[in-house]
Amino acid sequence: MITKLDTALAAIDDANSADPNQDGGQPASKLYGQRMSEELDRLFPEASDSLKLAARGQHIERWILPRGTYPQGKAGYHAWRRDLAKHHASRVGAIMAQAGYTEDEIDAAARMLRKEGIKRHADVQALEDVICFVFLKWYFAPFAAKHPDDKVQDIVQKTARKMSEAARARVLREFDLPESLAAAFKS
Structure with a gap:
């Protein structure tokens, strides 16, 4: 059906x-x-x-x-x-x-x-967390290859700020990031 x-x-x-x-x-x-x-x-x-x-x-x-x-x-x-x-x-x-x-x-x-209620409404935050995971999983490496390190660092920091605490912790478990980038997800 x-x-x-x-x-x-x-x-x-x-x-x-x-x-x-x-x-x-x-x-x-x-x-x-x-x-x-x-x-x-x-x-x-x-x-x-x-x-x-x-x-x-x-x-x-x-x-x-x-x-x-x-x-x-x-x-x-x-x-x-x-x-x-x-x-x-x-x-x-x-x-x-x-x-x-x-x-x-x-x-x-x-x-x-x-994105009305990000950080305040669970479903809005869940969508944002998924967006960030999709970016990190499929689009981050091509992005990083085309941009200077400072731009990559800035985007990683902005991505981490949008994510919930639980999602940031999961990123640290699931992705092998250099310490300079992983630091954005620690908090």
Whole structure:
């Protein structure tokens, strides 16, 4: 039997299949969403459907709002990120509504995707922890190879600050980081 979760996940994957950006021969956003789901299942096996759909839809149609269409600098970057979050929340919400989810479930996913209540709301923080684990597991090494050490250190520190205490401790157990980078996760 196909559940509403199956229907919504398939719709997110279908939307992300149109990503013109490729990663390992696959649409980048679709692959990212699948990695998010895998990591969520590993870290939070009892996650709600809203959290599962927020994780899978974290980058839904991200290519629609290219970073280059926003001004350079911090203000432009933050405007781009805010607009992306609103788009992701809207698209995932529409998919959830079509699959038969309640307004409360849709609102919960939207709140997570907009990162409202990070460090205060368990599901929002869980999504952020998953995002950070996916970054560290699949995207950190390529990022680090292209950037100077000070930029890598800065990104690692920002990543660690976003994570819960439990997630930071888990990073130290699961990743073999040099001491200079591991220090960001100790606290």
